[in-house]
Amino acid sequence: MDEIIKKIIQFRDERNWKQFHDPKDLALSISLESSELLELFQWKNSQQAIDQNYSDMRDEIADILIYTLTLAYDLNVDVMDAILQKINKNAEKYPIAKSKGSSQKYTALNEYGRMP
Template identity: 55%
Template sequence: MNQTKNSMQKIKAFRDDRNWRQFHNEKDLAISISLESSELLELFQWKTSEEVKASKIERIKEELADVLIYSYMLADNLDFDIDDIIEEKLVKNNIKYPVNKSKGSKKKYTDFN
């Protein structure tokens, strides 16, 4: 079994043991992803990356895990295979950001000449 499927099984077991599936509709999961992303972002507010990594690494892990857990649950609700949707997005990104135009550049694809 691959790691993604194993993680999803653990997430579902945690949720189901608490009878929380009833609260995890797509809208609320999307909101939760945004809220947890904001909590992750807040760790970096007014600090350098180095400061946060030096003093808040456990909090970074916790908030990132929350974002991923809610993301996994949303994907599961929608019957998306996480590996498949990531692969599809990487194919699209490869087209939008060809190496010859994007390597070493922070430009958005719409700014390529």
């Protein structure tokens, strides 16, 4: 992961693009690239979209990850640690006994919509 982040930052810095990469603009870019990915699914079922747009999907996913990793780097967020912490939080919100096989939000899994 560190090697990938290093390459992303080197690419940015060689082009003097850091001046355009404040946290707000990086967050906006993540959202915009996510919308571009979503657009590839518009008016198709999942399999049709994948069959017709797989290469473009790869590019959009890469763009999302590049902007996300750049933002994490600039905010000094340890990506691996953040992911592990979030998985732990989600495990508390979605205990296996209540959430297995369910698509309900955690608030709906508990009585009165509150955490236990």
